[in-house]
Amino acid sequence: MLLLQFFVSGVATGCFLILATIGFSLTRRVEGFLNIAHAELLGVSAFTTWWLNSHHGWHVLAAAVAAIAFTALVGLGIARVVYDPIRHRGPAVLLITSTGVAFVIGGALHGLIGTGIRTLDIGLAHRYEAFGLRVTSHQLIVVGLAAAVSVSLALFLNRTRTGLAIRAMAVNPELAASRGVNLSATSRATWLLSSGLAGLAGVMLAVLATLTTDLAFAQILQILAVAILAGLGSLYAVILSGLLVGVAMDVSAYWIPAGYRPLVAFAVVIVVLLFRPAGLAGTRDA
Amino acid sequence: MNTTKSICLRLFAAVFALSLVAAACGDDDDDEQPATDATETPSEPAATGDAEPTDDEPAEPADDAEPADDMAEPADDEPSEPAEPADVGEITVGVLVPLTGELGEFGKIVADAIEFGVDEINAAGGTRCGTIRTVVADTGGDAETGIREATNMIESEGAVAVMGPTSGVMVALVDLAHREEVVIMSPYAGTINLNELGGNFVYRTVSSDLGDGAASGLWLSSRGYESVSFLIQNEESTISPAEVARAEVLEAGIEITDFIVYNPGQPSYQAELTTVLANNPDAIFLAGGQESGVTVIKEAVAGGFEGEWLFTADLAVPEIFDAVGAELINDKAFVEFADADPSLPEFISFEERYDKAGDPFAPNSFDMITLVALSLEAADSCDGAGINSTIRGVAHSDGTKVSTFAEGRDILASGGTINYEGASGPLVFDESGTVSGAYTIQQAINGEWVNVEFYPASTFDG
Numbered sequence: 107m108l109l110l111q112f113f114v115s116g117v118a119t120g121c122f123l124i125l126a127t128i129g130f131s132l133t134r135r136v137e138g139f140l141n142i143a144h145a146e147l148l149g150v151s152a153f154t155t156w157w158l159n160s161h162h163g164w165h166v167l168a169a170a171v172a173a174i175a176f177t178a179l180v181g182l183g184i185a186r187v188v189y190d191p192i193r194h195r196g197p198a199v200l201l202i203t204s205t206g207v208a209f210v211i212g213g214a215l216h217g218l219i220g221t222g223i224r225t226l227d228i229g230l231a232h233r234y235e236a237f238g239l240r241v242t243s244h245q246l247i248v249v250g251l252a253a254a255v256s257v258s259l260a261l262f263l264n265r266t267r268t269g270l271a272i273r274a275m276a277v278n279p280e281l282a283a284s285r286g287v288n289l290s291a292t293s294r295a296t297w298l299l300s301s302g303l304a305g306l307a308g309v310m311l312a313v314l315a316t317l318t319t320d321l322a323f324a325q326i327l328q329i330l331a332v333a334i335l336a337g338l339g340s341l342y343a344v345i346l347s348g349l350l351v352g353v354a355m356d357v358s359a360y361w362i363p364a365g366y367r368p369l370v371a372f373a374v375v376i377v378v379l380l381f382r383p384a385g386l387a388g389t390r391d392a
Numbered sequence: 393m394n395t396t397k398s399i400c401l402r403l404f405a406a407v408f409a410l411s412l413v414a415a416a417c418g419d420d421d422d423d424e425q426p427a428t429d430a431t432e433t434p435s436e437p438a439a440t441g442d443a444e445p446t447d448d449e450p451a452e453p454a455d456d457a458e459p460a461d462d463m464a465e466p467a468d469d470e471p472s473e474p475a476e477p478a479d480v481g482e483i484t485v486g487v488l489v490p491l492t493g494e495l496g497e498f499g500k501i502v503a504d505a506i507e508f509g510v511d512e513i514n515a516a517g518g519t520r521c522g523t524i525r526t527v528v529a530d531t532g533g534d535a536e537t538g539i540r541e542a543t544n545m546i547e548s549e550g551a552v553a554v555m556g557p558t559s560g561v562m563v564a565l566v567d568l569a570h571r572e573e574v575v576i577m578s579p580y581a582g583t584i585n586l587n588e589l590g591g592n593f594v595y596r597t598v599s600s601d602l603g604d605g606a607a608s609g610l611w612l613s614s615r616g617y618e619s620v621s622f623l624i625q626n627e628e629s630t631i632s633p634a635e636v637a638r639a640e641v642l643e644a645g646i647e648i649t650d651f652i653v654y655n656p657g658q659p660s661y662q663a664e665l666t667t668v669l670a671n672n673p674d675a676i677f678l679a680g681g682q683e684s685g686v687t688v689i690k691e692a693v694a695g696g697f698e699g700e701w702l703f704t705a706d707l708a709v710p711e712i713f714d715a716v717g718a719e720l721i722n723d724k725a726f727v728e729f730a731d732a733d734p735s736l737p738e739f740i741s742f743e744e745r746y747d748k749a750g751d752p753f754a755p756n757s758f759d760m761i762t763l764v765a766l767s768l769e770a771a772d773s774c775d776g777a778g779i780n781s782t783i784r785g786v787a788h789s790d791g792t793k794v795s796t797f798a799e800g801r802d803i804l805a806s807g808g809t810i811n812y813e814g815a816s817g818p819l820v821f822d823e824s825g826t827v828s829g830a831y832t833i834q835q836a837i838n839g840e841w842v843n844v845e846f847y848p849a850s851t852f853d854g
Contacts, residue, residue: 115666221491222496223683232694244660245660310659311659315687318683321657365653367663
């Protein structure tokens, strides 16, 4: 039963990783580089939620919606101002620049927020028990959101014109352009979507965690682990990868000290990449 | 229209790029203009007007930059000759604290208390080596940053002492202190690593974590618990006291259901809490920082834990009640931390003078700078080696008891010896440069921390 409890916890951990990584992977596929600043966008959203909720008394849902929208615009703004002008210099330059952007966002957050801890003005999570297993309302929200985001994103990418354009641009931008896809508009839609997803993950970070200005960037290693494990092939692989890493990390605590959980995440990545060098989903396709 | 838009975008990009460069180069300022560095706090014998030159003479930075070196030279050449009390410029000490990150609140407390001590010393006329100038830098709690900033303070700013590092940074600075012959001191670095490494150029005005662990263990053993779980943040400063406490608790015959070392910076600690909640102990000993600690407390209570808590010093702040929700921990939570003996007249006097009385580690920080200043008075040279050679004798001797810089300086000037009785307690450095300490246990009552037990240093003798 204890092992099952670790599994339940792992599913919730994995679902948070899915939320945190799916936007990162979308940017990676469409824009072609690892946007290290993505983790700091979680911080932008988390602190915006905190500011509206704790400082201005907004209901957490209203604060969350505003924070997600604001984060999406911040992400788009950064893309337009910083990344677009240097896009032609290639993914390595973009990656290094995104690291700089992460430092700028982190510094700005620290300058605005200051030291110490921050928490949302929300109640304690409720506890539900069934079959000897325990789950909290916060864990259920994370799992529900991850499922909703996964389904919605799948529908968006497969059923809408913009979604299909994003997929086409991810596979072959030149061919997509020749077929009438507006690359600039598609890129903007991608940044809005991926940054909005970072915003959603940031809201959940604020709900679950005790915020410090360092906390968001602390998630980047696990985001990278999930994204690398997923590979370039498909966004659906991010879902599988997130669950795999989350469950492996938490279930491992049944046998080995919990302090080794991050190590387990990367051990899973290494083992999988030994057998599938291109990640769970293989190479870039649809 | 498009052209204008494009130019605007490019301008914006340029400004952004410049900000990136500025962020990357932020701390690399040369030492030519110390008085204008934003991280520096010029010494303030405020009422005397001696501080003015640093503000009023930006055109002559070289003169300002030299005094520390000038101080050091005569000492090297003429070590046996007592220093001249004449008109000398400034002597620099570094204040190396975490102003950002999780321990930022504590770093600010330490920096403020040091500054208060500097103000008192400079108002009394300064040391024979000059008025004290502080150079402040933020480590963020990071050892690598600490080494870089300390090196800058010593080699560029001429600091003769560096005060305020946290445990991990202190350990990282030991080699630098020995190599540069500069004293490093901390008011809160309890790590047991310094029990081996400290003692020569490395001092602390707080007791070792072994003492914190012993006090925690003593408290846990006295509560009548049958089982206790240990949740320990993966940091040197939390693991060492927890191990001491564990030994104490085991010796008392109490079952330890879990001893879990966890990593901070996680959105959730449910995995770590799974076995703890399954074992349902009478109490949880939580040795963690504020970020992880608050989340652990909330998740444990949400998970059904109804027992008592014992926290370590990081959670001994009022903000915890807002962050956690006072109703969750009222009457059930206790916190243990190294503390000054509130009955000491030196402590009472300090609390009356200092307008931020009650700040944890403020007396220890004040004692640090006062000891450095008195050591300079007693030393043959105005450098780290001079401080290192006299600090033990100033802190503890058969000489006249003093509790302020001015008293000590006058006695030393007349050829006497002094025994500095600190605001944080008697400061007797052992071989490792560590003082013995006293500890307070507070309980969460009606949204405040209230003293419920005090363990004087004598509790742990033998």
